[in-house]
Amino acid sequence: MASDHDTMWRRCAYLGRVLLPLVDQEPWRQTRRHEHLRAWGIDTTVGERLIEVFAALAAHAVAVDASASAAEFDTLALSTVADAATGKQDFELLAGLPDTFADDRDEMAVKVFRLYAYKGDQTSLQLFRLSSEVRHALTVLAQRLPITSPTCGDVLRQAAEAGLPH
Template sequence: MTSDHDTLWRRCAYLGRVLLPLLDQEPWRQDRRQERLHLWGIDVAVGERLMEVFAALAAHAVAVDTSLSAAEFETLRLSAVADAATGKQDFELLAGLPETFADDRDEIAVKVLRLHAYRGGQTSLQLLRLGTEVRRTLTVLAARESVPSPTCGDIFRKAHKANLPQ
């Protein structure tokens, strides 16, 4: 039986996975993001994967802080997730994660982020830059919505319309 906390993490991870494909509906955005990652010395594939997990961590931190259940996750405002991406400390983003992850890729990416957070120096700067990219992504996607305070549910509906994998 899957706990609500594990289900909540899976919803957060899904949010992280669909953000970049939705953003990249304007192809020039992908080119610019990849150019920035390259300039920062971050491998594009690694950077984009870390952005996915960073977004999931930010969403998870806000959901846990506000005591949202997995069923209520869709009501979480994108602006709150964007604020967490740049406003929360590394340890706040990493707190309260599940003991195990259903997806090994999530577990590995979280461990990489954890190592970056504890290493400090240049890797901390890279985390700051990735957080800024996540915030930019969420802000752009929120601006595309016709509702005043877009939520994670709005993003999930867009992902469903775009036939992005669950």
């Protein structure tokens, strides 16, 4: 049986995985993001996977800061997650992660993020640029939702309605 902490990470990781497919409902957004990634010298596949894990890390950091349980994940404000993406230091996003990950892709992506965070120089600049992409994507989703203060749960419901795989 999965612990609450593991369940929380899985919810955060799912938020990260659905972020770009939901944003890309307008195809020009993907084109623009790919242009940015290439201009920054970031492979688009690697960059998009890092955006996914960045969003998951930001959501997880917000949940840890709020001492939220996995059951409370849906109530986390999307704006707070967006703020964490650009407002927290890279090492702050890595605090409190599970020791092991059920999904090998998540574990590998977190390791790559950790490598980027601690390497410094150009990779730190790339993480800064990716953080702005995460914030932008979360802001786009928040603006699309017909409610005043959208939450992570609202995004997950939107993903379910769009038929995105869980």
